[in-house]
Each structure stands twice: as C-alpha cells, then as structure tokens.
Amino acid sequence: MYQINEFPQKSDLDQALANQVAELLTQAVKSKGKASIAVSGGSTPKGFFNALSKMDLPWSDITITLADERWVDFDSEASNTRLVHENLLQNKAVAAKFFHLKQGDELTQETLADLNIAAKSMLLPLDVLILGMGEDGHTASLFPCSDQIDEGLAKCTSPLLRVMPKSAPHERISFSFIYLKQSKNTFLHISGAGKKAVLNKALADSDLREMPIRAFLQDPDVNTQVFWAE
Incomplete structure (x- = not known):
C-alpha cells in the first residue's frame, strides 16, 4: 500500500517530512523510552537531514542507522555513514546515538x-524508515541485478545481508525487506521527474525482483508514504 504526497519544492518536502518524522520519534520515546530510525544515503535527503537536525527532540534516546551501507572507509566520498555524520548528526541531533553498519575492515560471516x-x-523493529530509490527500482541495497536479491526479499532471512551489486560499485551491507517492512512508519523520499517516472513504472507492475521497491509499495501490510517534489 502507498500514498503519494507531492510538494511544489524540495524545501517544502524537507520541512514537512522533518516535522512528521520528529513527531513520530517523539511519540516513540514517550511510549517506550527510546526510538530508532533508519535513513538512506545519496544527495536527496541532505535538506531533510538538515531540517530534522535542528528540531527539539529527545535525541539522546534516539538511535539513527542506515537502511544500507557501502563497505568503504568513513572518509570515502561513497560513505553513507559520513553523509549522515556531516548532515544529520549536527546541531541538536549531535546528541543522538548512531548504529554503525560498517564495522571492521572485512564483511566476514562472523561480523x-x-x-x-x-x-x-x-x-528492531524500527520506528521510522526513510527509503530512497534508484533508477533501476532498487531500494536500500536490494538490487535487482544482485545474486542476493532472493535472499533480500525472502520471508525467512536475517535482518542484515551482504550484497554485491553487478551494476553499482562496492560491496554492501543491507537490511532485508522482511525486517524493514516491520518498521512502524515507512517513507519513500524521492525528487525530480526522472524518479517520478521510475515510481510510475514500479506501480504499473508487480514483479518484485525486477524492481524491489515494489515490495514496499505493494505489500498490503506496509503503508508507504511517498514524499515527492519536482
């Protein structure tokens, strides 16, 4: 299931998403004493990160992580961990905890x-999940081209899996669909005409392996809030 929320400008989207996420995280902390949120990388969420970081939240009770991460060093331009530290773990959000997906030099079975x-x-389960979407319909690191896509979409699998995409660089670690879908609140954050076209393609068919984002848009147990701006 899904609902599309359209905004005239990215700045409007960023603030609206930040307001809604802030309310959800605050409610979670009030009800159970803590909250967790998984975010995605790329350039799209930077404005949202900045807006959220300036809000008055019980940050010390909130744990932030990533939906997926490239297995690269922190100082790499490809590091989503670096992106989050430079854009979200700032201002008032500097008090939040961060759960590192990339730990150690090698992604071994033991790790x-x-x-x-x-x-x-x-x-787990996450209180808030912010997804992105690639031109091929991948989300997190659930790539249609990878040999691990069946594992990533399987009903019986571990929360995290190693992924080696064939159409993108770097070894990756990603949360699996079955654990991401348990998030209490799921958002898909996208912008631009190109991503709107990808979204429309995803909504027009049901092959999950072809476009893994369909798993979140079409699962009857998931209410994905799509936030889109031109």
Missing part, C-alpha cells in the same frame, strides 16, 4: 552475525 544480533537487540 555479519554479530551485527545481526546487535541490530535485533538495539534497533
């Missing part, structure tokens, strides 16, 4: 197992 245990105890 993955340890991360899965930690994610289950510290993060």
